[in-house]
Amino acid sequence: MGATRVRYLLLAVPLIVAVAGPLIPYELVRSASFADVGLLGTDFAGRDVWHQVLVGGRTLVLTALLATAGAYLLGTLWGLAAASAPRMLDEALMRPLDVLMAVPSLLLLLVVAALAPEGVLVWTVMLVHLPDIARLVRACALEAGSRPAVEAMRLQGEGWWRINVGFVARSMARVLATDAGSRLTGSLYLIAAASFLGVGVAPDADDWAVMVDRNRGGLFLNPWAVLAPSLMIVMLAVGLNLTVDRVLKRARHAPR
Amino acid sequence: MNLTRYAARRLAVGVLQVAGVACLVFLMVESLPGDAAVVLAGDQPDPARIAAIRAALGLDRPLAERLTTWASALARGDFGTSLVSGRPVTGIVLDALAPTAVLAGLTALILVPLSVALGVAAARREGGRFDRALTTVSAALYAVPEFALAIVLVAVFGVTLAWLPPTGLGGLSAAALVLPVSVLLVRPLCSTGRLVRSAMIDVLASPYVRHARRLGLGWFAHALPNALAPAVQHLARTVDWLLGGVIVVEAVFVIPGLGSTLADAVGHRDLPVLQGLALLFAVTTVVVNLLADVVSFRWAPRA
Numbered sequence: 001m002g003a004t005r006v007r008y009l010l011l012a013v014p015l016i017v018a019v020a021g022p023l024i025p026y027e028l029v030r031s032a033s034f035a036d037v038g039l040l041g042t043d044f045a046g047r048d049v050w051h052q053v054l055v056g057g058r059t060l061v062l063t064a065l066l067a068t069a070g071a072y073l074l075g076t077l078w079g080l081a082a083a084s085a086p087r088m089l090d091e092a093l094m095r096p097l098d099v100l101m102a103v104p105s106l107l108l109l110l111v112v113a114a115l116a117p118e119g120v121l122v123w124t125v126m127l128v129h130l131p132d133i134a135r136l137v138r139a140c141a142l143e144a145g146s147r148p149a150v151e152a153m154r155l156q157g158e159g160w161w162r163i164n165v166g167f168v169a170r171s172m173a174r175v176l177a178t179d180a181g182s183r184l185t186g187s188l189y190l191i192a193a194a195s196f197l198g199v200g201v202a203p204d205a206d207d208w209a210v211m212v213d214r215n216r217g218g219l220f221l222n223p224w225a226v227l228a229p230s231l232m233i234v235m236l237a238v239g240l241n242l243t244v245d246r247v248l249k250r251a252r253h254a255p256r
Numbered sequence: 257m258n259l260t261r262y263a264a265r266r267l268a269v270g271v272l273q274v275a276g277v278a279c280l281v282f283l284m285v286e287s288l289p290g291d292a293a294v295v296l297a298g299d300q301p302d303p304a305r306i307a308a309i310r311a312a313l314g315l316d317r318p319l320a321e322r323l324t325t326w327a328s329a330l331a332r333g334d335f336g337t338s339l340v341s342g343r344p345v346t347g348i349v350l351d352a353l354a355p356t357a358v359l360a361g362l363t364a365l366i367l368v369p370l371s372v373a374l375g376v377a378a379a380r381r382e383g384g385r386f387d388r389a390l391t392t393v394s395a396a397l398y399a400v401p402e403f404a405l406a407i408v409l410v411a412v413f414g415v416t417l418a419w420l421p422p423t424g425l426g427g428l429s430a431a432a433l434v435l436p437v438s439v440l441l442v443r444p445l446c447s448t449g450r451l452v453r454s455a456m457i458d459v460l461a462s463p464y465v466r467h468a469r470r471l472g473l474g475w476f477a478h479a480l481p482n483a484l485a486p487a488v489q490h491l492a493r494t495v496d497w498l499l500g501g502v503i504v505v506e507a508v509f510v511i512p513g514l515g516s517t518l519a520d521a522v523g524h525r526d527l528p529v530l531q532g533l534a535l536l537f538a539v540t541t542v543v544v545n546l547l548a549d550v551v552s553f554r555w556a557p558r559a
Contacts, residue, residue: 098269099276106500107537110522111284111530185399192401193504197519212407216508219422223411230411233404238396245395 007246011239014232018057041222043215049225056208056229057236060195064187067122071129071187072180078130079137080164083145094138097131109194121194121201125187136179140172147171181244185237192233208232263550270546277538278330281531282323309339330535336528345532348517356513359505360498362433363440368491371445372484375452379483382457390453394446402501406439406508423510436505443501444494451490455483485552492548499537 031037040049082093100108105128112124144150145168153163195201195209203214208229215225329336335345378387397405413435414422421432459465459479468478503515510516514533521529 096276099273099280103277103280103534104496104499104537104541106503107518107534110503110518111281111534189399189401193403193500196401196403196504197507197522199522209401209403212403216407219407219411219415223415226407227411230404230407234400234408237399237401237404241399242392242396 004246007239007242009239010235011243014057014236014239015061017054017232018061018236021054021056022058024054040224040228043211043222043225044218049211049215049222049228052206052211053208053228053232055206056211057232059201059205059207060188060191060209060233061236063122063125063191064184067125067191068129068180068184068187070122071126071133071183072176074126075130075133076137076169076176078134080141080169082134083138083141083168084160084164094134097134100127101131105190106193109190110197110199121191121199124194125190128190129183129186133179133183136175137169137172140175141168144168144171178248181247185241185244188237188240192237259550259554262553266546266549270542273542274535274539277542278327278535279323281534281538282326335532335535338526338529340524340526340529345528348529349514349532349536352512352514352517354513355511356502356506356515358433359436359440359511359513360502362437363444363498366437367441367444367448367494370441371448372452372487374445374449375487376456376480376483378449378453379456379460387453390449394450397442398446400442402439402443402504403508405442406435406505409435409439410508432509436509436511439508440498440501440505443497444491448487448490448494452483452487455486456480459483481555485555488548488552488555492545495544496541499540 031042037048040053043049043052078093082090085093108128109121109124112120112127141164145164150163150167153167192209195205195207196213198210198213201207201210203210211229212226212233215222219226333346335349337344338348341348374390378384378390381387410422413420420434421429422435423432456479459482462482465479468474502513503518505511506513506515507519514536517529518533520526521533
């Protein structure tokens with residue numbers, strides 16, 4: 001099918017470049033800024049654009065994956081704790097998240113990253129996702145936790161970990177899996193936007209988003225220094241989202 | 257529950273949220289590693305300057321006292337003065353408000369009718385060619401970061417074809433607004449259009465609409481409010497994206513609005529400006545969410 005091939009191609013090209021790019025041995029070209037040498041010319045610092053594209057995707061993809069996984073780990077435990085806690089503790093856990101939700105996500109990212117040292121990007125993206133995930137998990141866990149099976153486990157004297165992580169968390173894995181795909185694209189979006197704004201990354205980092213920002217001044221001189229990383233990010237976002245969308249549709253039609 | 261009581265309850269929650277955000281912003285600035293004054297004094301701090309900044313920030317007084325001073329000044333509408341330019345924060349924010357209001361307002365003005373029209377048009381014939389096209393395109397473009405899209409559009413329309421100005425440097429003329437507003441529109445349009453579509457499909461399949469159609473009644477006016485209630489809630493959440501998008505779009509197109517001011521304040525660690533802007537953004541988010549909740553409650557009372 002043509003559409004499927006396009007979808008996977010869009011996802012695969014940037015992913016392969018991001019993952020395998022740094023492994024490709026490459027003859028470094030150095031010359032003046034925005035010069036027309038090599039495959040795609042040079043960037044603002046006279047570095048080879050093609051080489052930068054090859055090495056610039058890894059941090060983006062890794063940070064997005066790490067932040068999403070971390071957010072799920074923290075959010076699941078948080079939501080489970082709130083769902084199984086007495087009412088007062090439940091409120092104490094969930095109300096602060098309401099405040100967090102009132103802060104626009106990119107603003108939170110900018111403020112935290114401005115105040116804290118480098119490497120904080122992952123934590124902030126986790127913080128952005130935390131309220132939504134914790135709420136979702138709490139709602140699912142409350143539903144699953146009132147099932148007879150949980151009642152029986154409690155009567156048998158099973159521990160908190162075994163009931164909540166062993167049974168309740170597993171029973172909502174499906175809901176979480178469908179949610180995770182769209183969260184991953186959200187993380188990717190946030191991290192790329194923050195890196196573009198120069199938050200939480202070194203100003204000369206090998207990163208597609210940083211490349212776009214730094215080379216903007218040379219848009220007229222060497223457009224490929226800006227276009228190549230932009231297109232990589234666009235392809236990655238489009239491919240990932242189309243794939244997630246496809247998986248979600250399949251999951252919805254699949255028998256339960 | 258009637259509308260007034262619902263609105264009053266939501267308002268109370270909103271006030272608490274804003275107060276919470278204000279405290280959060282204050283504490284975040286407080287938790288700056290080391291002393292804020294040392295960071296602000298620059299690379300080679302001289303003790304006199306550090307002491308001056310410390311006195312200006314009131315850092316030599318205890319935390320609780322500083323929080324109350326800050327909060328009471330806030331309550332009087334005094335946001336403090338910028339550490340970089342020495343101008344009052346209120347003035348800086350008001351100056352930057354106009355371009356952002358134009359950008360965000362214009363985007364919202366186009367977004368609402370267009371997303372409803374697209375969603376309804378797709379829902380009229382579910383699985384049809386237009387529906388499939390809309391679903392695919394919106395899924396594809398939904399997660400594309402604004403800056404990447406903006407750069408591609410600038411390269412094509414601003415540089416190669418030279419139809420539109422590549423930046424907003426020459427003032428916000430109609431031509432200069434086309435690219436920024438288009439970029440801002442994409443993400444909210446995709447998500448809201450999809451949402452309206454699926455809500456409309458659900459409502460069209462509901463017994464009461466089918467019955468009204470069989471009777472030949474004007475069913476559309478009944479179906480639309482019910483389909484739009486979730487969309488209104490969602491529109492409120494897109495304000496979050498719009499604010500984020502504005503920050504990025506203003507940076508790309510060099511527009512001197514709130515987003516650029518924020519980016520500058522972050523770069524210079526201009527804490528009072530940062531605090532003021534964070535508070536403004538948070539209040540906007542809370543107010544819009546509140547309005548959306550009340551509107552959707554009015555249209556389709558459920559809770």
